[in-house]
Amino acid sequence: MARPRKFVEHEVVSSASEVFAANGLAATTLDDLVRATGLGKQSLYNAFGGKKELFLRALSEDRAEAARAVSEALGHGDASPVERIRGHMLGLAIEFSRGDSRVSLTTRALVESSGEPDRLSEVTKEGVEQLAGIYARCLEHARENGDLPADADVDSLAMYFVAVTKGMELLGRTGVGRAALTAVALDSLRALGDRPATDPTSA
Template sequence: MARPRKFVESDVVSSAGEVFAVHGLAAATLDDLVRATGLGKQSLYNAFGGKRELFLRALSEDREEAARAVSEALGHGDALPLERIRGHMLLMAIDFSHSDRRVSLTTRALVESTGEDDALSTATRAGIDQLAGIYAQCLEHARENGDLPADANVPSLAMYFVAITRGMELLGRAGVGRAALTAVALDALRVLRAP
Protein backbone atom coordinates (compact mmCIF):
# COMPACT_ATOMS: atom_id res chain seq x y z
CA MET A 1 0.00 0.00 0.00
CA ALA A 2 1.36 3.41 -1.01
CA ARG A 3 2.08 5.94 1.70
CA PRO A 4 0.03 9.12 1.57
CA ARG A 5 1.81 12.26 0.44
CA LYS A 6 2.90 14.57 3.23
CA PHE A 7 3.49 17.67 1.19
CA VAL A 8 1.45 20.29 -0.59
CA GLU A 9 2.11 19.89 -4.30
CA SER A 10 1.62 23.57 -5.12
CA ASP A 11 4.19 24.54 -2.46
CA VAL A 12 6.73 22.14 -3.93
CA VAL A 13 6.10 23.47 -7.46
CA SER A 14 6.47 27.05 -6.21
CA SER A 15 9.74 26.30 -4.38
CA ALA A 16 11.10 24.47 -7.40
CA GLY A 17 10.07 27.41 -9.57
CA GLU A 18 12.25 29.70 -7.49
CA VAL A 19 15.22 27.39 -8.07
CA PHE A 20 14.55 27.20 -11.80
CA ALA A 21 14.13 30.96 -12.06
CA VAL A 22 17.57 31.48 -10.54
CA HIS A 23 19.47 28.64 -12.23
CA GLY A 24 17.39 27.66 -15.26
CA LEU A 25 16.45 24.14 -16.23
CA ALA A 26 19.88 23.03 -17.38
CA ALA A 27 21.88 24.34 -14.41
CA ALA A 28 19.45 23.51 -11.60
CA THR A 29 20.53 20.31 -9.89
CA LEU A 30 18.45 17.73 -8.09
CA ASP A 31 20.32 18.69 -4.93
CA ASP A 32 19.15 22.30 -5.42
CA LEU A 33 15.58 21.08 -5.77
CA VAL A 34 15.83 18.78 -2.76
CA ARG A 35 17.12 21.65 -0.60
CA ALA A 36 14.41 24.04 -1.81
CA THR A 37 11.45 21.67 -1.60
CA GLY A 38 12.40 19.55 1.40
CA LEU A 39 11.60 16.38 -0.55
CA GLY A 40 13.99 13.56 -1.30
CA LYS A 41 15.10 12.77 -4.82
CA GLN A 42 12.91 9.69 -5.06
CA SER A 43 9.87 11.60 -3.81
CA LEU A 44 10.44 14.28 -6.46
CA TYR A 45 10.66 11.62 -9.15
CA ASN A 46 7.63 9.77 -7.85
CA ALA A 47 5.49 12.90 -7.60
CA PHE A 48 6.59 14.77 -10.73
CA GLY A 49 8.44 12.35 -12.98
CA GLY A 50 11.73 14.22 -13.06
CA LYS A 51 13.42 17.60 -13.20
CA ARG A 52 12.14 18.55 -16.65
CA GLU A 53 8.55 17.66 -15.78
CA LEU A 54 8.78 19.67 -12.56
CA PHE A 55 10.14 22.63 -14.54
CA LEU A 56 7.19 22.39 -16.95
CA ARG A 57 4.74 22.35 -14.02
CA ALA A 58 6.42 25.40 -12.49
CA LEU A 59 6.45 27.10 -15.90
CA SER A 60 2.73 26.48 -16.30
CA GLU A 61 2.00 28.06 -12.91
CA ASP A 62 4.29 31.02 -13.69
CA ARG A 63 2.58 31.48 -17.04
CA GLU A 64 -0.88 31.58 -15.45
CA GLU A 65 0.32 34.06 -12.81
CA ALA A 66 1.85 36.32 -15.47
CA ALA A 67 -1.30 36.15 -17.59
CA ARG A 68 -3.46 37.07 -14.59
CA ALA A 69 -1.24 40.05 -13.77
CA VAL A 70 -1.22 41.38 -17.34
CA SER A 71 -4.94 40.74 -17.69
CA GLU A 72 -5.65 42.71 -14.52
CA ALA A 73 -3.42 45.56 -15.65
CA LEU A 74 -4.99 45.76 -19.11
CA GLY A 75 -8.52 44.72 -18.20
CA HIS A 76 -11.51 46.97 -18.56
CA GLY A 77 -11.36 49.96 -16.30
CA ASP A 78 -11.97 53.66 -16.33
CA ALA A 79 -8.82 54.42 -18.30
CA LEU A 80 -8.70 54.22 -22.09
CA PRO A 81 -7.00 51.08 -23.50
CA LEU A 82 -3.80 52.86 -24.54
CA GLU A 83 -3.59 54.54 -21.13
CA ARG A 84 -3.81 51.09 -19.52
CA ILE A 85 -0.99 49.82 -21.71
CA ARG A 86 1.08 52.92 -20.87
CA GLY A 87 0.51 52.44 -17.12
CA HIS A 88 1.36 48.75 -17.39
CA MET A 89 4.58 49.44 -19.30
CA LEU A 90 5.70 52.06 -16.77
CA LEU A 91 4.97 49.69 -13.88
CA MET A 92 7.01 47.00 -15.65
CA ALA A 93 9.92 49.45 -15.94
CA ILE A 94 9.79 50.03 -12.18
CA ASP A 95 9.32 46.36 -11.34
CA PHE A 96 12.08 45.13 -13.64
CA SER A 97 14.56 47.71 -12.35
CA HIS A 98 14.77 46.14 -8.88
CA SER A 99 18.14 44.43 -8.62
CA ASP A 100 16.81 41.61 -6.43
CA ARG A 101 13.98 40.68 -8.80
CA ARG A 102 14.33 37.24 -10.32
CA VAL A 103 13.60 36.57 -13.98
CA SER A 104 10.21 34.96 -14.56
CA LEU A 105 10.15 31.33 -15.61
CA THR A 106 8.43 32.34 -18.84
CA THR A 107 11.41 34.53 -19.74
CA ARG A 108 13.89 31.94 -18.47
CA ALA A 109 12.21 29.29 -20.63
CA LEU A 110 12.26 31.66 -23.60
CA VAL A 111 16.01 32.05 -23.20
CA GLU A 112 16.58 28.29 -22.82
CA SER A 113 14.15 27.18 -25.51
CA THR A 114 15.76 25.60 -28.54
CA GLY A 115 12.82 26.33 -30.82
CA GLU A 116 12.57 22.64 -31.60
CA ASP A 117 9.28 20.83 -31.37
CA ASP A 118 9.65 19.71 -27.77
CA ALA A 119 7.63 20.19 -24.60
CA LEU A 120 9.69 23.16 -23.38
CA SER A 121 9.42 25.08 -26.65
CA THR A 122 5.71 24.27 -26.90
CA ALA A 123 5.05 25.46 -23.34
CA THR A 124 7.13 28.58 -23.90
CA ARG A 125 5.28 29.44 -27.10
CA ALA A 126 1.95 28.87 -25.34
CA GLY A 127 2.96 31.40 -22.67
CA ILE A 128 4.03 33.96 -25.25
CA ASP A 129 0.81 33.46 -27.23
CA GLN A 130 -1.28 33.78 -24.07
CA LEU A 131 0.33 37.12 -23.17
CA ALA A 132 0.02 38.35 -26.77
CA GLY A 133 -3.66 37.47 -26.70
CA ILE A 134 -4.20 39.69 -23.66
CA TYR A 135 -2.37 42.61 -25.28
CA ALA A 136 -4.35 42.02 -28.49
CA GLN A 137 -7.68 42.36 -26.66
CA CYS A 138 -6.65 45.71 -25.22
CA LEU A 139 -5.26 46.90 -28.55
CA GLU A 140 -8.44 45.82 -30.32
CA HIS A 141 -10.46 47.95 -27.89
CA ALA A 142 -8.14 50.85 -28.67
CA ARG A 143 -8.78 50.36 -32.38
CA GLU A 144 -12.54 50.22 -31.78
CA ASN A 145 -12.26 53.52 -29.85
CA GLY A 146 -10.43 55.12 -32.76
CA ASP A 147 -7.17 55.38 -30.79
CA LEU A 148 -5.38 53.10 -33.27
CA PRO A 149 -5.61 53.28 -37.06
CA ALA A 150 -8.20 50.95 -38.57
CA ASP A 151 -5.44 49.13 -40.47
CA ALA A 152 -3.24 48.58 -37.39
CA ASN A 153 -1.82 45.06 -37.27
CA VAL A 154 -3.09 44.14 -33.80
CA PRO A 155 -1.50 40.63 -33.61
CA SER A 156 1.89 42.05 -34.56
CA LEU A 157 1.58 44.92 -32.08
CA ALA A 158 0.56 42.48 -29.35
CA MET A 159 3.63 40.31 -29.98
CA TYR A 160 5.72 43.49 -30.06
CA PHE A 161 4.64 44.35 -26.50
CA VAL A 162 5.42 40.82 -25.32
CA ALA A 163 8.89 41.16 -26.85
CA ILE A 164 9.43 44.60 -25.31
CA THR A 165 8.38 43.51 -21.80
CA ARG A 166 10.43 40.28 -21.91
CA GLY A 167 13.40 42.30 -23.15
CA MET A 168 12.92 44.89 -20.41
CA GLU A 169 12.90 42.06 -17.88
CA LEU A 170 16.23 40.74 -19.12
CA LEU A 171 17.74 44.23 -19.25
CA GLY A 172 16.62 44.87 -15.68
CA ARG A 173 18.17 41.60 -14.58
CA ALA A 174 21.42 42.68 -16.22
CA GLY A 175 21.42 45.86 -14.13
CA VAL A 176 19.86 48.40 -16.48
CA GLY A 177 18.26 51.04 -14.25
CA ARG A 178 14.79 52.42 -13.91
CA ALA A 179 15.42 55.56 -16.00
CA ALA A 180 16.63 53.56 -18.99
CA LEU A 181 13.81 51.02 -18.69
CA THR A 182 11.27 53.83 -18.42
CA ALA A 183 12.68 55.37 -21.58
CA VAL A 184 12.38 52.00 -23.34
CA ALA A 185 8.75 51.71 -22.21
CA LEU A 186 7.88 55.23 -23.38
CA ASP A 187 9.65 54.78 -26.69
CA ALA A 188 7.83 51.49 -27.22
CA LEU A 189 4.51 53.28 -26.82
CA ARG A 190 5.32 55.74 -29.60
CA VAL A 191 4.49 53.11 -32.22
CA LEU A 192 0.86 53.33 -31.10
CA ARG A 193 0.44 56.96 -32.06
CA ALA A 194 -1.81 57.29 -35.05
CA PRO A 195 -0.19 59.03 -38.03
Template sequence: MPRPRKFVESEVVRSAREVFAVHGLAAATLDDLVRATGLGKQSLYNAFGGKRELFLRALSEDREEATRAVSEALGHDDASPLERIRGHMLLMAIEFSSSDRRVSLTTRALVESTGEDDPLSTTPKAGIEQLAGTYAQCLEHARENGDLPADANVQSLAFYFVAVTRGMELLGRAGVGRSVLTAVALDALRVLHGRRMEEAVEEADDGPSTRE
Protein backbone atom coordinates in the same frame (compact mmCIF):
# COMPACT_ATOMS: atom_id res chain seq x y z
CA MET B 1 -1.76 0.40 0.53
CA PRO B 2 0.40 3.36 -0.48
CA ARG B 3 0.92 5.99 2.15
CA PRO B 4 -0.85 9.31 1.54
CA ARG B 5 1.33 12.17 0.39
CA LYS B 6 2.29 14.52 3.20
CA PHE B 7 2.97 17.57 1.07
CA VAL B 8 1.04 20.03 -1.05
CA GLU B 9 2.08 19.82 -4.70
CA SER B 10 1.37 23.48 -5.39
CA GLU B 11 3.72 24.51 -2.57
CA VAL B 12 6.44 22.21 -3.86
CA VAL B 13 6.07 23.64 -7.36
CA ARG B 14 6.19 27.18 -5.99
CA SER B 15 9.43 26.43 -4.17
CA ALA B 16 10.88 24.78 -7.25
CA ARG B 17 10.00 27.84 -9.31
CA GLU B 18 12.27 29.94 -7.13
CA VAL B 19 15.15 27.53 -7.66
CA PHE B 20 14.67 27.40 -11.42
CA ALA B 21 14.26 31.18 -11.64
CA VAL B 22 17.69 31.61 -10.06
CA HIS B 23 19.59 28.75 -11.68
CA GLY B 24 17.63 27.68 -14.75
CA LEU B 25 16.96 24.06 -15.59
CA ALA B 26 20.44 22.88 -16.47
CA ALA B 27 22.25 24.47 -13.52
CA ALA B 28 19.66 23.63 -10.86
CA THR B 29 20.60 20.45 -9.02
CA LEU B 30 18.43 17.91 -7.28
CA ASP B 31 20.12 18.94 -4.06
CA ASP B 32 18.96 22.51 -4.69
CA LEU B 33 15.41 21.26 -5.18
CA VAL B 34 15.56 19.01 -2.12
CA ARG B 35 16.66 21.92 0.06
CA ALA B 36 14.01 24.26 -1.34
CA THR B 37 11.06 21.85 -1.28
CA GLY B 38 11.88 19.75 1.76
CA LEU B 39 11.25 16.56 -0.22
CA GLY B 40 13.69 13.74 -0.75
CA LYS B 41 15.00 12.93 -4.21
CA GLN B 42 12.88 9.82 -4.54
CA SER B 43 9.76 11.69 -3.47
CA LEU B 44 10.42 14.30 -6.14
CA TYR B 45 10.80 11.61 -8.77
CA ASN B 46 7.70 9.77 -7.59
CA ALA B 47 5.55 12.88 -7.55
CA PHE B 48 6.78 14.72 -10.64
CA GLY B 49 8.86 12.29 -12.71
CA GLY B 50 12.17 14.14 -12.50
CA LYS B 51 13.83 17.54 -12.60
CA ARG B 52 12.80 18.37 -16.18
CA GLU B 53 9.18 17.42 -15.57
CA LEU B 54 9.12 19.53 -12.42
CA PHE B 55 10.53 22.45 -14.38
CA LEU B 56 7.81 22.11 -17.02
CA ARG B 57 5.17 22.04 -14.30
CA ALA B 58 6.67 25.17 -12.75
CA LEU B 59 6.91 26.76 -16.20
CA SER B 60 3.20 26.22 -16.84
CA GLU B 61 2.27 27.85 -13.54
CA ASP B 62 4.67 30.71 -14.20
CA ARG B 63 3.05 31.22 -17.60
CA GLU B 64 -0.47 31.27 -16.19
CA GLU B 65 0.52 33.70 -13.45
CA ALA B 66 2.12 36.07 -15.97
CA THR B 67 -0.98 35.99 -18.16
CA ARG B 68 -3.26 36.71 -15.19
CA ALA B 69 -1.10 39.66 -14.14
CA VAL B 70 -1.24 41.26 -17.58
CA SER B 71 -4.97 40.57 -17.87
CA GLU B 72 -5.60 42.29 -14.56
CA ALA B 73 -3.39 45.26 -15.49
CA LEU B 74 -5.14 45.79 -18.82
CA GLY B 75 -8.64 44.85 -17.73
CA HIS B 76 -9.58 47.83 -15.57
CA ASP B 77 -12.44 49.95 -16.92
CA ASP B 78 -11.50 53.14 -15.03
CA ALA B 79 -8.97 54.18 -17.70
CA SER B 80 -8.79 54.19 -21.47
CA PRO B 81 -7.10 51.24 -23.21
CA LEU B 82 -4.01 53.28 -24.07
CA GLU B 83 -3.75 54.61 -20.51
CA ARG B 84 -3.93 51.03 -19.22
CA ILE B 85 -1.14 49.93 -21.54
CA ARG B 86 0.97 52.93 -20.59
CA GLY B 87 0.52 52.25 -16.88
CA HIS B 88 1.35 48.60 -17.39
CA MET B 89 4.54 49.42 -19.29
CA LEU B 90 5.70 51.85 -16.62
CA LEU B 91 5.01 49.28 -13.93
CA MET B 92 7.11 46.75 -15.88
CA ALA B 93 9.97 49.25 -15.92
CA ILE B 94 9.82 49.43 -12.13
CA GLU B 95 9.52 45.69 -11.61
CA PHE B 96 12.22 44.70 -14.09
CA SER B 97 14.69 47.15 -12.57
CA SER B 98 14.26 45.67 -9.10
CA SER B 99 17.47 44.13 -7.79
CA ASP B 100 15.65 41.04 -6.49
CA ARG B 101 13.58 40.46 -9.64
CA ARG B 102 13.89 36.90 -10.92
CA VAL B 103 14.05 36.01 -14.58
CA SER B 104 10.78 34.46 -15.73
CA LEU B 105 10.80 30.75 -16.41
CA THR B 106 9.55 31.52 -19.92
CA THR B 107 12.79 33.35 -20.64
CA ARG B 108 14.82 30.61 -18.96
CA ALA B 109 13.09 27.94 -21.02
CA LEU B 110 13.61 29.72 -24.34
CA VAL B 111 17.31 30.12 -23.62
CA GLU B 112 17.70 26.44 -22.77
CA SER B 113 15.42 24.94 -25.43
CA THR B 114 16.93 22.72 -28.11
CA GLY B 115 14.44 23.27 -30.93
CA GLU B 116 10.87 23.92 -32.00
CA ASP B 117 9.62 20.51 -30.85
CA ASP B 118 11.21 20.79 -27.41
CA PRO B 119 8.61 21.42 -24.67
CA LEU B 120 11.00 24.10 -23.42
CA SER B 121 10.11 25.94 -26.62
CA THR B 122 6.49 24.93 -27.21
CA THR B 123 5.32 25.75 -23.68
CA PRO B 124 6.75 29.30 -23.69
CA LYS B 125 5.36 29.81 -27.19
CA ALA B 126 1.89 29.05 -25.89
CA GLY B 127 2.46 31.54 -23.08
CA ILE B 128 3.64 34.22 -25.49
CA GLU B 129 0.52 33.69 -27.59
CA GLN B 130 -1.64 34.02 -24.48
CA LEU B 131 0.05 37.28 -23.56
CA ALA B 132 -0.30 38.59 -27.10
CA GLY B 133 -3.99 37.72 -27.01
CA THR B 134 -4.42 39.81 -23.86
CA TYR B 135 -2.65 42.79 -25.41
CA ALA B 136 -4.68 42.35 -28.60
CA GLN B 137 -7.96 42.65 -26.70
CA CYS B 138 -6.88 45.94 -25.15
CA LEU B 139 -5.54 47.24 -28.46
CA GLU B 140 -8.76 46.30 -30.21
CA HIS B 141 -10.68 48.37 -27.68
CA ALA B 142 -8.31 51.26 -28.40
CA ARG B 143 -9.01 50.93 -32.10
CA GLU B 144 -12.75 50.83 -31.48
CA ASN B 145 -12.39 54.03 -29.41
CA GLY B 146 -10.58 55.74 -32.28
CA ASP B 147 -7.26 55.90 -30.42
CA LEU B 148 -5.61 53.68 -33.03
CA PRO B 149 -6.01 53.93 -36.80
CA ALA B 150 -8.77 51.78 -38.24
CA ASP B 151 -6.21 49.86 -40.30
CA ALA B 152 -3.87 49.17 -37.36
CA ASN B 153 -2.66 45.57 -37.27
CA VAL B 154 -3.72 44.71 -33.74
CA GLN B 155 -2.20 41.23 -33.79
CA SER B 156 1.29 42.35 -34.80
CA LEU B 157 1.15 45.24 -32.32
CA ALA B 158 0.22 42.78 -29.59
CA PHE B 159 3.30 40.67 -30.28
CA TYR B 160 5.30 43.90 -30.42
CA PHE B 161 4.35 44.59 -26.81
CA VAL B 162 5.34 41.08 -25.79
CA ALA B 163 8.71 41.57 -27.49
CA VAL B 164 9.30 44.94 -25.83
CA THR B 165 8.41 43.73 -22.34
CA ARG B 166 10.52 40.56 -22.67
CA GLY B 167 13.40 42.73 -23.86
CA MET B 168 12.93 45.02 -20.88
CA GLU B 169 13.10 41.97 -18.63
CA LEU B 170 16.47 40.97 -20.06
CA LEU B 171 17.80 44.50 -19.84
CA GLY B 172 16.77 44.68 -16.21
CA ARG B 173 18.47 41.35 -15.57
CA ALA B 174 21.65 42.81 -17.09
CA GLY B 175 21.52 45.68 -14.60
CA VAL B 176 19.96 48.41 -16.71
CA GLY B 177 18.31 50.92 -14.39
CA ARG B 178 14.75 52.08 -14.00
CA SER B 179 15.20 55.40 -15.80
CA VAL B 180 16.44 53.68 -18.94
CA LEU B 181 13.70 51.03 -18.82
CA THR B 182 11.12 53.77 -18.35
CA ALA B 183 12.48 55.59 -21.39
CA VAL B 184 12.36 52.34 -23.38
CA ALA B 185 8.71 51.84 -22.41
CA LEU B 186 7.68 55.38 -23.32
CA ASP B 187 9.65 55.38 -26.56
CA ALA B 188 8.00 52.10 -27.53
CA LEU B 189 4.61 53.67 -26.98
CA ARG B 190 5.49 56.75 -29.02
CA VAL B 191 6.84 54.72 -31.90
CA LEU B 192 3.82 52.46 -31.81
CA HIS B 193 1.06 55.04 -31.64
CA GLY B 194 2.64 58.20 -32.97
CA ARG B 195 0.73 61.42 -32.45
CA ARG B 196 -2.43 59.75 -31.23
CA MET B 197 -0.56 58.08 -28.39
CA GLU B 198 1.17 61.32 -27.42
CA GLU B 199 -2.20 63.04 -27.29
CA ALA B 200 -3.55 60.27 -25.06
CA VAL B 201 -0.49 60.56 -22.79
CA GLU B 202 -0.90 64.34 -22.54
CA GLU B 203 -4.54 63.92 -21.62
CA ALA B 204 -3.66 61.34 -18.98
CA ASP B 205 -1.03 63.71 -17.51
CA ASP B 206 -3.24 66.81 -17.65
CA GLY B 207 -6.35 65.17 -16.25
CA PRO B 208 -9.79 64.51 -17.78
CA SER B 209 -10.23 65.58 -21.35
CA THR B 210 -12.16 68.80 -21.99
CA ARG B 211 -12.97 67.91 -25.57
CA GLU B 212 -16.63 67.71 -26.50
Protein backbone atom coordinates in the same frame (compact mmCIF):
# COMPACT_ATOMS: atom_id res chain seq x y z
CA MET C 1 -3.07 0.52 0.02
CA ALA C 2 -0.90 3.36 -1.26
CA ARG C 3 0.76 5.46 1.42
CA PRO C 4 -0.57 9.06 1.51
CA ARG C 5 1.82 11.77 0.40
CA LYS C 6 3.28 13.85 3.19
CA PHE C 7 3.79 17.01 1.17
CA VAL C 8 1.65 19.58 -0.59
CA GLU C 9 2.37 19.57 -4.32
CA HIS C 10 1.67 23.27 -4.76
CA GLU C 11 4.20 24.16 -2.07
CA VAL C 12 6.82 21.92 -3.64
CA VAL C 13 6.20 23.44 -7.08
CA SER C 14 6.38 26.95 -5.60
CA SER C 15 9.71 26.23 -3.92
CA ALA C 16 11.10 24.68 -7.08
CA SER C 17 9.87 27.66 -9.09
CA GLU C 18 12.01 30.03 -7.04
CA VAL C 19 15.10 27.92 -7.72
CA PHE C 20 14.36 27.71 -11.44
CA ALA C 21 13.72 31.47 -11.60
CA ALA C 22 17.07 32.17 -9.94
CA ASN C 23 19.20 29.63 -11.80
CA GLY C 24 17.35 28.59 -14.93
CA LEU C 25 16.51 25.04 -15.94
CA ALA C 26 19.94 23.94 -17.18
CA ALA C 27 21.87 25.25 -14.18
CA THR C 28 19.47 23.89 -11.56
CA THR C 29 20.54 20.53 -10.17
CA LEU C 30 18.51 17.86 -8.44
CA ASP C 31 20.45 18.64 -5.29
CA ASP C 32 19.25 22.25 -5.56
CA LEU C 33 15.68 21.03 -5.80
CA VAL C 34 16.12 18.61 -2.91
CA ARG C 35 17.39 21.44 -0.70
CA ALA C 36 14.61 23.81 -1.77
CA THR C 37 11.69 21.41 -1.52
CA GLY C 38 12.80 19.15 1.32
CA LEU C 39 11.99 16.08 -0.76
CA GLY C 40 14.41 13.32 -1.66
CA LYS C 41 15.42 12.67 -5.25
CA GLN C 42 13.28 9.56 -5.51
CA SER C 43 10.26 11.39 -4.13
CA LEU C 44 10.72 14.13 -6.71
CA TYR C 45 10.92 11.56 -9.48
CA ASN C 46 7.90 9.69 -8.20
CA ALA C 47 5.78 12.81 -7.84
CA PHE C 48 6.82 14.81 -10.90
CA GLY C 49 8.85 12.58 -13.21
CA GLY C 50 12.13 14.49 -13.12
CA LYS C 51 13.71 17.94 -13.22
CA LYS C 52 12.35 19.00 -16.61
CA GLU C 53 8.86 17.77 -15.77
CA LEU C 54 8.93 19.73 -12.52
CA PHE C 55 10.07 22.81 -14.43
CA LEU C 56 7.15 22.40 -16.85
CA ARG C 57 4.76 22.16 -13.92
CA ALA C 58 6.24 25.30 -12.37
CA LEU C 59 6.17 27.03 -15.76
CA SER C 60 2.47 26.26 -16.12
CA GLU C 61 1.68 27.89 -12.77
CA ASP C 62 3.99 30.82 -13.54
CA ARG C 63 2.21 31.36 -16.86
CA ALA C 64 -1.16 31.50 -15.15
CA GLU C 65 0.06 34.10 -12.66
CA ALA C 66 1.70 36.20 -15.39
CA ALA C 67 -1.47 36.14 -17.48
CA ARG C 68 -3.54 37.17 -14.46
CA ALA C 69 -1.22 40.11 -13.71
CA VAL C 70 -1.25 41.41 -17.29
CA SER C 71 -5.02 40.93 -17.54
CA GLU C 72 -5.50 43.02 -14.40
CA ALA C 73 -3.18 45.75 -15.68
CA LEU C 74 -4.87 45.96 -19.07
CA GLY C 75 -8.42 45.17 -17.98
CA HIS C 76 -11.38 47.50 -18.36
CA GLY C 77 -11.33 50.63 -16.24
CA ASP C 78 -11.75 54.38 -16.40
CA ALA C 79 -8.54 54.85 -18.38
CA SER C 80 -8.47 54.37 -22.13
CA PRO C 81 -6.84 51.21 -23.53
CA VAL C 82 -3.77 53.16 -24.66
CA GLU C 83 -3.46 54.79 -21.24
CA ARG C 84 -3.67 51.36 -19.60
CA ILE C 85 -0.86 50.09 -21.83
CA ARG C 86 1.22 53.17 -21.00
CA GLY C 87 0.69 52.68 -17.26
CA HIS C 88 1.48 48.98 -17.57
CA MET C 89 4.74 49.59 -19.43
CA LEU C 90 5.90 52.25 -16.96
CA GLY C 91 5.00 49.98 -14.07
CA LEU C 92 7.13 47.21 -15.56
CA ALA C 93 10.05 49.63 -15.93
CA ILE C 94 9.89 50.24 -12.19
CA GLU C 95 9.42 46.57 -11.33
CA PHE C 96 12.22 45.28 -13.54
CA SER C 97 14.70 47.90 -12.35
CA ARG C 98 14.54 46.59 -8.79
CA GLY C 99 17.55 44.51 -7.87
CA ASP C 100 15.40 41.76 -6.38
CA SER C 101 13.04 41.44 -9.33
CA ARG C 102 12.22 37.78 -10.00
CA VAL C 103 12.64 36.58 -13.58
CA SER C 104 9.54 34.84 -14.87
CA LEU C 105 9.86 31.21 -15.89
CA THR C 106 8.46 32.05 -19.32
CA THR C 107 11.40 34.39 -19.85
CA ARG C 108 13.79 31.75 -18.53
CA ALA C 109 12.28 29.22 -20.91
CA LEU C 110 12.55 31.63 -23.85
CA VAL C 111 16.26 32.05 -23.17
CA GLU C 112 16.91 28.34 -22.74
CA SER C 113 14.63 26.94 -25.43
CA SER C 114 16.57 25.06 -28.06
CA GLY C 115 14.00 25.73 -30.74
CA GLU C 116 13.49 22.01 -31.15
CA PRO C 117 9.86 20.79 -31.29
CA ASP C 118 9.85 19.49 -27.73
CA ARG C 119 7.43 19.98 -24.87
CA LEU C 120 9.41 22.88 -23.38
CA SER C 121 9.33 24.86 -26.63
CA GLU C 122 5.65 24.06 -27.08
CA VAL C 123 4.65 25.22 -23.59
CA THR C 124 6.83 28.32 -23.87
CA LYS C 125 5.24 29.26 -27.19
CA GLU C 126 1.79 28.75 -25.67
CA GLY C 127 2.72 31.11 -22.85
CA VAL C 128 3.90 33.80 -25.25
CA GLU C 129 0.74 33.45 -27.32
CA GLN C 130 -1.40 33.66 -24.19
CA LEU C 131 0.22 36.95 -23.20
CA ALA C 132 -0.04 38.26 -26.76
CA GLY C 133 -3.74 37.45 -26.73
CA ILE C 134 -4.24 39.64 -23.66
CA TYR C 135 -2.41 42.54 -25.28
CA ALA C 136 -4.36 42.01 -28.50
CA ARG C 137 -7.70 42.34 -26.72
CA CYS C 138 -6.66 45.65 -25.20
CA LEU C 139 -5.32 46.87 -28.53
CA GLU C 140 -8.53 45.84 -30.25
CA HIS C 141 -10.44 48.02 -27.81
CA ALA C 142 -8.06 50.86 -28.64
CA ARG C 143 -8.76 50.38 -32.33
CA GLU C 144 -12.51 50.34 -31.69
CA ASN C 145 -12.13 53.61 -29.74
CA GLY C 146 -10.32 55.22 -32.65
CA ASP C 147 -7.01 55.40 -30.76
CA LEU C 148 -5.41 53.14 -33.39
CA PRO C 149 -5.86 53.22 -37.16
CA ALA C 150 -8.63 50.99 -38.47
CA ASP C 151 -6.06 48.93 -40.36
CA ALA C 152 -3.70 48.49 -37.37
CA ASP C 153 -2.44 44.93 -37.04
CA VAL C 154 -3.30 44.30 -33.39
CA ASP C 155 -1.83 40.78 -33.42
CA SER C 156 1.55 42.04 -34.60
CA LEU C 157 1.46 44.90 -32.10
CA ALA C 158 0.53 42.48 -29.32
CA MET C 159 3.51 40.26 -30.04
CA TYR C 160 5.69 43.37 -30.21
CA PHE C 161 4.71 44.33 -26.66
CA VAL C 162 5.41 40.81 -25.42
CA ALA C 163 8.87 41.03 -27.00
CA VAL C 164 9.54 44.47 -25.50
CA THR C 165 8.44 43.47 -22.00
CA LYS C 166 10.50 40.28 -22.04
CA GLY C 167 13.50 42.27 -23.23
CA MET C 168 12.98 44.81 -20.46
CA GLU C 169 12.84 41.98 -17.94
CA LEU C 170 16.20 40.63 -19.09
CA LEU C 171 17.77 44.08 -19.19
CA GLY C 172 16.63 44.74 -15.65
CA ARG C 173 18.13 41.46 -14.57
CA THR C 174 21.53 42.58 -15.85
CA GLY C 175 21.37 45.80 -13.85
CA VAL C 176 19.95 48.26 -16.35
CA GLY C 177 18.35 51.02 -14.28
CA ARG C 178 14.94 52.59 -14.10
CA ALA C 179 15.73 55.59 -16.29
CA ALA C 180 16.87 53.42 -19.19
CA LEU C 181 13.98 50.98 -18.83
CA THR C 182 11.52 53.86 -18.62
CA ALA C 183 12.94 55.24 -21.86
CA VAL C 184 12.42 51.84 -23.49
CA ALA C 185 8.85 51.71 -22.18
CA LEU C 186 8.04 55.19 -23.48
CA ASP C 187 9.70 54.55 -26.83
CA SER C 188 7.67 51.35 -27.24
CA LEU C 189 4.50 53.44 -27.20
CA ARG C 190 5.59 55.06 -30.47
CA ALA C 191 4.21 51.93 -32.14
CA LEU C 192 0.78 53.25 -31.09
CA GLY C 193 1.49 56.74 -32.39
CA ASP C 194 2.07 57.91 -28.82
CA ARG C 195 5.09 60.14 -28.13
CA PRO C 196 5.24 61.04 -24.43
CA ALA C 197 8.30 63.20 -23.74
CA THR C 198 8.78 62.48 -20.03
CA ASP C 199 8.22 59.86 -17.40
CA PRO C 200 4.97 60.90 -15.63
CA THR C 201 5.91 58.81 -12.58
CA SER C 202 8.93 61.04 -11.90
CA ALA C 203 6.84 64.13 -11.21
